[in-house]
Amino acid sequence: MDSQHLNPSSLKSRFTATFLRALIKINAQKPISSSSPREIFQRYRRIKVAADKSMAYSVRSRRTWSRATLWKLRSRSRSRLASSGRRSSVKTRTTTTTTTTTTATNHRAAIVEKTSHEKENKEDHVGLAVQAEELRELVPGGESMDLCNLLDETAHYIKCLTTQVQVMKKIANLYSLE
Amino acid sequence: MSSRRSRQSTAGVSRISDDQIIELVSKLQQLLPEIRDRRSDKVSASKVLQETCNYIRSLHREVDDLSERLSQLLATIDADSAEAAIIRSLIM
Numbered sequence: 573m574d575s576q577h578l579n580p581s582s583l584k585s586r587f588t589a590t591f592l593r594a595l596i597k598i599n600a601q602k603p604i605s606s607s608s609p610r611e612i613f614q615r616y617r618r619i620k621v622a623a624d625k626s627m628a629y630s631v632r633s634r635r636t637w638s639r640a641t642l643w644k645l646r647s648r649s650r651s652r653l654a655s656s657g658r659r660s661s662v663k664t665r666t667t668t669t670t671t672t673t674t675t676a677t678n679h680r681a682a683i684v685e686k687t688s689h690e691k692e693n694k695e696d697h698v699g700l701a702v703q704a705e706e707l708r709e710l711v712p713g714g715e716s717m718d719l720c721n722l723l724d725e726t727a728h729y730i731k732c733l734t735t736q737v738q739v740m741k742k743i744a745n746l747y748s749l750e
Numbered sequence: 751m752s753s754r755r756s757r758q759s760t761a762g763v764s765r766i767s768d769d770q771i772i773e774l775v776s777k778l779q780q781l782l783p784e785i786r787d788r789r790s791d792k793v794s795a796s797k798v799l800q801e802t803c804n805y806i807r808s809l810h811r812e813v814d815d816l817s818e819r820l821s822q823l824l825a826t827i828d829a830d831s832a833e834a835a836i837i838r839s840l841i842m
Contacts, residue, residue: 599824612821619824620817700771703799710806723774726802730781733809740816747823 583732586630588739594622595743621645627736628712637725638732640713771795778802 598618628641704722708714711729714722775795782801 595820595824615824616818616821619820620814623813623817700775700795700799703796703803706803707799707806710803710810720770720774723771723778726806727774727777727781730778730802730806730809733806733813737809737812737816740813740820744816744819744823747820 583630584735584739587627587735588743590626590629591623591739592743594626595619598622623736623740627732631728631732635725635728636717636721637712637714637729644712775799781805 598615624641625645628638628645631638633639633642700719704719707722707726708717711717711722711726714725717725772795775798779793779798782798782805784801784805
């Protein structure tokens with residue numbers, strides 16, 4: 573809807589240009605004649621990383637969450653280059669983290685239920701601090717922020733995510749028309 | 751509402767004024783499609799945070815789905831000509 577007034581230096585146009593360039597690079601890497609499920613999966617991973625990276629790059633280091641994303645992606649690619657033979661161990665680490673998160677989330681959900689029922693109108697700060705833990709896991713770099721910064725970064729992160737989804741949707745629709 | 755400025759309930763919530771938190775939470779509230787459409791002021795802060803987490807997770811899922819869709823589409827198009835068309839349609 574507001575694509576009619578696209579400001580060349582706006583976040584949306586910076587993201588679009590960066591992401592498109594990444595897509596073209598990904599497309600050029602493998603002449604895609606055979607699309608085996610494995611190749612499609614690899615491409616999907618690369619596209620997803622490109623999308624997150626393009627958005628974080630368009631935001632630059634102005635935000636804690638974008639800095640955290642860029643740092644995470646760079647250190648991940650660095651470790652992959654350094655240890656191309658140890659890929660299996662990297663996968664294991666990721667799986668473990670996911671399991672820990674799920675357990676912690678269930679445990680926290682129990683606390684939150686109790687907390688929000690007992691103290692909803694009164695002790696909002698306590699409920700917030702517990703609820704914020706869940707948010708910290710979703711927002712990049714959230715672990716080290718105080719509550720105020722976390723809320724502020726979250727608002728910006730959500731705005732950028734919606735822009736990212738909007739542009740990706742548009743690109744997908746245009747591609748599927750070709 | 752009593753002033754709770756000096757209360758240190760948990761590690762991350764010390765010496766932050768109520769007003770700051772309320773302002774930030776209402777800013778978040780404006781971004782959430784569910785709560786914004788309901789047009790009610792009486793949404794508790796913890797509900798806003800809960801909705802925020804759900805919303806972020808659904809956005810992550812959308813990015814995932816779109817990446818998957820793009821990975822399948824990428825195989826079927828000639829990217830260079832598509833790029834020009836996309837940029838044109840996005841900018842005009």
